[in-house]
């Protein structure tokens with residue numbers, strides 16, 4: 001294996017103390033190592049391909065704080081390496097670096113983020129010390145959850161039978177993520193997100209167990225459990241004077257269930273919730289297959305006054321078509337068009353035109369994936385209504401919401417102080 005370790009001594013403590021450079025070119029690696037060393041990085045590992053990087057990552061203890069990944073490499077290239085990491089339990093912050101065109105490098109950055117990997121920067125080579133230092137400095141902005149860790153992930157160990165037992169046994173919990181007014185920061189509602197923790201084995205990733213539920217005919221039972229918990233909780237919040245709209249994710253696969261509309265109406269009635277307090281989020285990309293029955297269900301839900309949100313907008317193949325035939329009330333822009341759009345002109349253009357279109361269609365707009373102050377400020381400039389993302393809050397159990405709401409004015413104050421003059425959060 002062409003890998004090794006280089007080290008530098010006694011420089012002022014840099015934000016990055018250890019990293020792994022993955023690049024097939026020895027010349028490029030040497031240049032990168034020298035630059036990183038000059039910036040004070042003490043421990044530099046090297047790998048000449050994606051495969052070598054994976055072997056190293058499996059054995060290094062502790063993990064390096066950062067990976068710098070080249071794209072073009074023989075054998076496993078940088079994109080395959082990133083995909084591999086996205087499927088696995090390791091979460092190591094990344095810098096994507098390549099001599100290829102900017103749009104390709106940025107697209108890989110988007111891909112990595114969509115896979116849930118923390119990405120510090122995507123840069124064209126050769127990297128200058130200044131650019132690299134700026135990327136290193138970003139590591140402070142990642143929260144603790146994004147630092148290099150091997151996530152205890154029970155995902156690979158679960159079976160359909162275990163999921164069925166968990167649903168029946170009430171083990172599927174729900175967390176709530178605030179949706180706030182982008183102009184004022186005031187919380188307007190929450191998205192309800194299913195959670196499954198296996199005792200002693202950690203969390204199962206939602207996208208994994210939701211897909212499993214969809215494949216195994218369990219999604220309706222899971223959705224019923226999530227809806228019941230969320231509506232009960234919203235009713236409880238109502239009694240505390242906290243009127244929040246709740247957004248529930250509906251898989252298109254439940255939309256052919258003839259009793260669904262009556263069940264949702266009955267649940268809302270039982271908990272004295274107005275239909276206008278409940279939004280149903282439907283992922284657009286998978287709607288195409290079951291359009292017939294789904295359209296009837298969606299129209300009836302709307303007739304009863306429930307909100308309908310087109311989720312992950314922009315990622316499907318027939319967004320415009322869905323918008324033209326389903327009575328949506330809200331357009332929820334996928335996070336791949338939101339986070340980082342301020343630095344990437346083509347994302348910004350897509351974001352702005354989606355918002356303009358939504359407003360012309362009288363839809364309220366929600367941006368997912370608001371991770372930085374720059375994302376927030378851009379959304380203010382572009383006229384988005386609501387925002388949701390890690391900058392505002394991570395999904396949390398219901399019992400944490402009142403405290404989060406109490407602390408929100410102080411949080412907004414901090415954000416306002418951090419904002420550039422003239423671009424500050426409006427009040």
Ligand code: C2E
Pocket residue numbers: 113116177192193194195205206207210223226249250251281283311312335368369370371388389390391395
């Ligand atoms: P989604 O509907 O797009 O939900 C938003 C996802 O983005 C959540 O992931 C949330 O934790 C994550 N997120 C929120 N803010 C940020 C941010 O600033 N940056 C990034 N990178 N991510 C952010 P989660 O909870 O892992 O859920 C994944 C998906 O699983 C959801 O995507 C939804 O499609 C599905 N899901 C979750 N709960 C349910 C459910 O009860 N029913 C159905 N049918 N699907 C569900």
Ligand code: CA
Pocket residue numbers: 191249281311
């Ligand atoms: Ca959603």
Ligand code: CA
Pocket residue numbers: 311312334335368
């Ligand atoms: Ca989404």
